[in-house]
Amino acid sequence: MDYVPEKLHSQSATTLTIVAATIGLIITLLTQRLKSTSASVKGNDLVLQNLPPVIPHSVPFLGHAVAFGQDPINFLKTAYDKYGPVFSFTMVGSTFTYLVGSDASALFFNSKNEDLNAEDVYSRLTTPVFGKGVAYDVPNQLFLEQKKIFKTGLNIARFRTHVSLIEDETREYFKAWGHKGERDIFEALSELIILTASRCLHGSEVRDLFTESSKISELYKDLDGGFNQLAWLLPGWLPFPSFLKRDRARLEMEKMFRKVISARRASEPKDDMLQTLIDSTYKNGSHLTDQEIVGMLIGLLMAGQHTSSTTSAWLGFFISRHKHVQEALYEEQKLVCGEAFPPLAYDQLKDMTLLERCIKETLRLRPPLMTVMRMVRSPQTVLGYTIPPGHQICVSPSVNHTLNSTWGESAEEFDPDRFLGVSATTISEKFAYLPFGAGRHRCIGEFFAYVQIKVIWSVLVRTFEFELADGYFPPVNYQTMIHTPTDPVIRYRRRV
Ligand code: HEM
Numbered sequence: 330m331d332y333v334p335e336k337l338h339s340q341s342a343t344t345l346t347i348v349a350a351t352i353g354l355i356i357t358l359l360t361q362r363l364k365s366t367s368a369s370v371k372g373n374d375l376v377l378q379n380l381p382p383v384i385p386h387s388v389p390f391l392g393h394a395v396a397f398g399q400d401p402i403n404f405l406k407t408a409y410d411k412y413g414p415v416f417s418f419t420m421v422g423s424t425f426t427y428l429v430g431s432d433a434s435a436l437f438f439n440s441k442n443e444d445l446n447a448e449d450v451y452s453r454l455t456t457p458v459f460g461k462g463v464a465y466d467v468p469n470q471l472f473l474e475q476k477k478i479f480k481t482g483l484n485i486a487r488f489r490t491h492v493s494l495i496e497d498e499t500r501e502y503f504k505a506w507g508h509k510g511e512r513d514i515f516e517a518l519s520e521l522i523i524l525t526a527s528r529c530l531h532g533s534e535v536r537d538l539f540t541e542s543s544k545i546s547e548l549y550k551d552l553d554g555g556f557n558q559l560a561w562l563l564p565g566w567l568p569f570p571s572f573l574k575r576d577r578a579r580l581e582m583e584k585m586f587r588k589v590i591s592a593r594r595a596s597e598p599k600d601d602m603l604q605t606l607i608d609s610t611y612k613n614g615s616h617l618t619d620q621e622i623v624g625m626l627i628g629l630l631m632a633g634q635h636t637s638s639t640t641s642a643w644l645g646f647f648i649s650r651h652k653h654v655q656e657a658l659y660e661e662q663k664l665v666c667g668e669a670f671p672p673l674a675y676d677q678l679k680d681m682t683l684l685e686r687c688i689k690e691t692l693r694l695r696p697p698l699m700t701v702m703r704m705v706r707s708p709q710t711v712l713g714y715t716i717p718p719g720h721q722i723c724v725s726p727s728v729n730h731t732l733n734s735t736w737g738e739s740a741e742e743f744d745p746d747r748f749l750g751v752s753a754t755t756i757s758e759k760f761a762y763l764p765f766g767a768g769r770h771r772c773i774g775e776f777f778a779y780v781q782i783k784v785i786w787s788v789l790v791r792t793f794e795f796e797l798a799d800g801y802f803p804p805v806n807y808q809t810m811i812h813t814p815t816d817p818v819i820r821y822r823r824r825v
Pocket residue numbers: 447476479530629632633634636637640692696697698701702763764765766767769770771772773774775777778
């Protein structure tokens with residue numbers, strides 16, 4: 330445990346204090362939940378007998394929250410070794426049941442949303458950020474229609490134009506990095522990807538807002554601050570500073586976006602995502618309201634930003650630790666694009682097969698969403714166990730991505746070549762590799778994410794040589810919802 334930085338301890342202590350201080354409030358919720366759970370299984374002893382094994386704990390109410398919070402992956406792997414593929418434990422009054430390394434994932438990903446429900450677990454986090462009328466605030470049938478609209482907006486013709494937009498933004502952004510130095514690469518990539526994602530997933534008007542006023546960057550930060558574990562664990566009506574900031578920021582941002590939408594409605598159509606949202610209709614023929622378009626724009630930005638920026642940052646650290654891979658990537662750029670490095674073209678991206686495998690391998694070892702979850706609404710049977718309503722059922726890509734039984738003894742090693750000659754479908758069919766989820770809730774942003782990350786790293790590999798600063802490879806920061814690198818400073822030198 331000596332690698333755990335001080336900060337982590339003090340942060341968990343703070344979280345602990347806050348959580349403890351609000352126990353009184355949540356205990357009410359807990360009792361209600363316990364009551365409803367026991368009511369639903371009463372009179373059915375069979376169900377009770379078949380409950381999954383429970384990890385015992387001695388801390389009332391909080392349960393395993395602290396151990397889990399400090400290193401969830403290790404916690405889950407240890408539990409898996411001890412209890413097998415299905416086990417339950419309590420945290421802050423809720424019961425979580427994990428399915429690990431079993432054939433149980435089929436149950437998870439093939440189930441109906443009425444049985445294993447996403448809104449019940451995600452809405453409290455997303456609705457205050459996106460606003461009402463979209464994503465987990467609406468019945469899943471409607472969200473599926475909204476996802477279909479996103480998919481129409483993310484087509485190959487658009488990707489072709491995205492490539493040069495992203496290339497230009499990346500060059501421009503990294504001009505400020507000078508000849509050599511040590512810098513926070515995660516911060517840089519986060520800032521850059523706000524620009525590229527807003528440019529590609531919204532349109533030029535929203536992108537320009539990020540240059541014109543620093544206000545919108547501040548708003549984005551405040552809104553984003555709403556995506557934290559407190560918002561996950563505590564009731565939303567509590568007057569926490571981060572909640573208040575989030576709510577103010579969303580209202581402000583909504584105002585700015587509404588202006589952009591009205592201006593666009595009144596002017597010539599363009600060929601971008603905003604236009605798709607304005608022009609599309611639901612199955613019944615109605616257009617999306619401005620409120621819904623605002624929510625979808627915010628949702629797209631959030632979904633496209635964090636996932637890609639953490640993946641890009643981790644990739645940088647992996648190829649700095651494995652310098653030969655970085656050099657091979659540089660050679661690949663020359664081979665695919667020509668030594669003079671003319672502007673990138675979409676058709677070149679598919680030939681960057683090593684870069685593709687590096688992204689894939691980064692997503693294996695550091696999948697941005699470490700757990701996907703659902704609320705059990707009707708009893709579920711898996712491997713002879715019955716999981717009752719009220720449990721939050723979880724699958725952790727992070728854990729499954731590093732099981733020796735699937736990936737061999739080198740499961741924890743960064744080795745992009747492990748994907749050579751293995752077709753993506755063979756891996757995903759077994760649900761062994763799930764960075765983008767599966768089934769009805771599957772990600773619609775995979776192709777865009779690959780385009781974005783490939784273009785950014787093509788530019789970076791051509792422009793800089795990276796290395797670990799004094800050998801420092803960041804440990805995972807488990808305090809953030811998406812597992813980011815801790816103190817992500819990297820050393821770089823510009824290639825002539
Ligand atoms: C490296 C990049 C990304 C990763 C690793 C990722 C991962 C995921 C995962 C694991 C899910 C499934 C969640 C669940 O089952 O609970 C998901 C869903 C989704 N993602 Fe992504 N994502 C990425 C990029 C994006 C981008 C760029 C967009 C938007 C353009 C996006 C939009 C969505 C949407 C709309 C869903 C659907 C959620 C649902 O139906 O419940 N994602 N993503």
